[in-house]
Amino acid sequence: xxxxxxxxxxxxxxxxxxxxxxxxxxxxxxxxxxxxxxxxxxxxxxxxxxxxxxxxxxxxxxxxxxxxxxxxxxxxxxxxxxxxxxxxxxxxxxxxxxxxxxxxxxxxxxxxxxxxxxxxxxxxxxxxxxxxxxxxxxxxxxxxxxxxxxxxxxxxxxxxxxxxxxxxxxxxxxxxxxxxxxxxxxxxxxxxxxxxxxxxxxxxxxxxxxxxxxxxxxxxxxxxxxxxxxxxxxxxxxxxxxxxxxxxxxxxxxxxxxxxxxxxxxxxxxxxxxxxxxxxxxxxxxxxxxxxxxxxxxxxxxxxxxxxxxxxxxxxxxxxxxxxxxxxxxxxxxxxxxxxxxxxxxxxxxxxxxxxxxxxxxxxxxxxxxxxxxxxxxxxxxxxxxxxxxxxxxxxxxxxxxxxxxxxxxxxxxxxxxxxxxxxxxxxxxxxxxxxxxxxxxxxxxx
Numbered sequence: 043x044x045x046x047x048x049x050x051x052x053x054x055x056x057x058x059x060x061x062x063x064x065x066x067x068x069x070x071x072x073x074x075x076x077x078x079x080x081x082x083x084x085x086x087x088x089x090x091x092x093x094x095x096x097x098x099x100x101x102x103x104x105x106x107x108x109x110x111x112x113x114x115x116x117x118x119x120x121x122x123x124x125x126x127x128x129x130x131x132x133x134x135x136x137x138x139x140x141x142x143x144x145x146x147x148x149x150x151x152x153x154x155x156x157x158x159x160x161x162x163x164x165x166x167x168x169x170x171x172x173x174x175x176x177x178x179x180x181x182x183x184x185x186x187x188x189x190x191x192x193x194x195x196x197x198x199x200x201x202x203x204x205x206x207x208x209x210x211x212x213x214x215x216x217x218x219x220x221x222x223x224x225x226x227x228x229x230x231x232x233x234x235x236x237x238x239x240x241x242x243x244x245x246x247x248x249x250x251x252x253x254x255x256x257x258x259x260x261x262x263x264x265x266x267x268x269x270x271x272x273x274x275x276x277x278x279x280x281x282x283x284x285x286x287x288x289x290x291x292x293x294x295x296x297x298x299x300x301x302x303x304x305x306x307x308x309x310x311x312x313x314x315x316x317x318x319x320x321x322x323x324x325x326x327x328x329x330x331x332x333x334x335x336x337x338x339x340x341x342x343x344x345x346x347x348x349x350x351x352x353x354x355x356x357x358x359x360x361x362x363x364x365x366x367x368x369x370x371x372x373x374x375x376x377x378x379x380x381x382x383x384x385x386x387x388x389x390x391x392x393x394x395x396x397x398x399x400x401x402x403x404x405x406x407x408x409x410x411x412x413x414x415x416x417x418x419x420x421x422x423x424x425x426x427x428x429x430x431x432x433x434x435x436x437x438x439x440x441x442x443x444x445x446x447x448x449x450x451x452x453x454x455x456x457x458x459x460x461x462x463x464x465x466x467x468x469x470x471x472x473x474x475x476x477x478x479x480x481x482x483x484x485x486x487x488x489x
Contacts, residue, residue, distance in 0.1 A: 129162055177420070
């Protein structure tokens with residue numbers, strides 16, 4: 043029989059360059075022709091017969107009234123299936139230890155949250171945020187689709203349509219479309235409204251609304267140096283100026299203006315807030331650049347980044363080892379980002395997700411295999427933190443999914459639906475998460 047913990051809140055049933063290196067893959071299908079000027083990685087895409095959606099600023103509806111709350115959503119995807127049972131540990135349950143004799147986090151090492159759950163010790167930088175009521179956790183959350191395939195599970199979570207492979211866009215792109223469009227510094231929707239830190243726009247942000255991928259802000263440009271800059275820039279701009287296509291005409295200049303907007307922020311000279319040290323890793327650098335973009339007031343409304351290395355089939359470790367190392371980077375990055383945001387953190391919500399969890403029992407090689415339910419973190423100035431939300435299914439005999447995994451009791455779309463509704467102002471929940479039957483009455487109310 044499912045038991046409810048007092049502190050576990052129960053609920054109702056239920057390219058680097060804008061026109062750069064990897065943008066040739068963005069929105070191009072079938073027989074799309076590509077012509078590139080590649081010189082030192084300065085510019086890959088110059089022309090295409092199919093218009094990438096991130097260049098369609100001229101056909102996006104005129105900006106509506108800017109979102110009054112100026113809220114922002116940051117999404118972090120933990121690729122590889124993170125082990126939620128060793129991240130937020132149900133240390134009060136004896137069967138957890140019986141199933142994990144070598145990799146369980148012992149009670150003496152757990153960072154207690156409520157007498158039943160505790161954080162992995164590598165997550166120590168996040169404990170003060172939980173204690174301050176800024177960090178909330180949703181446990182036993184996941185997809186309604188039972189796949190154990192990384193590829194399919196990630197696709198379903200990024201599209202927001204579990205079990206449906208025909209979805210062509212991502213949930214975050216749809217969420218932005220269903221909310222009010224905030225105006226950028228020039229009074230138009232910002233070119234930086236939706237940003238991914240990486241070499242290409244991820245599945246989550248693909249869709250009709252313009253989204254850009256930035257790998258390194260300091261290199262964000264449409265040209266190289268000297269004569270090279272002139273030749274490439276002139277060729278790029280001429281292609282759009284000479285186009286007879288009403289969709290293409292004029293967008294080249296707006297692209298250049300977007301580059302100028304970012305250059306005016308002088309990315310190379312950015313310094314985080316006093317005392318903030320980001321991990322010197324791709325993940326740490328991505329969070330640093332997200333903070334930089336947001337603090338530069340360029341109109342960023344949603345940002346996405348990811349961190350891999352969670353597929354711990356072998357030698358997972360307990361308080362030290364493979365998982366602990368990944369959690370250290372994860373926690374230090376998020377804590378640095380939060381401190382760096384300063385007063386801007388009040389209007390920011392950060393959410394973490396992973397395609398599925400891992401088996402409740404350790405395997406024969408000191409690791410865990412592909413599982414089902416997991417945990418999600420929510421961090422924000424408006425988040426009602428200091429609580430573990432959801433319905434806890436337990437890890438005792440007879441409580442596991444297929445007698446091997448933590449069971450899903452909260453659909454991940456329920457968590458993301460509330461985050462988008464209350465942060466991005468996305469009111470068409472059925473459009474964002476079709477078939478999920480979401481409504482404000484079903485929210486967990488963590489915001």
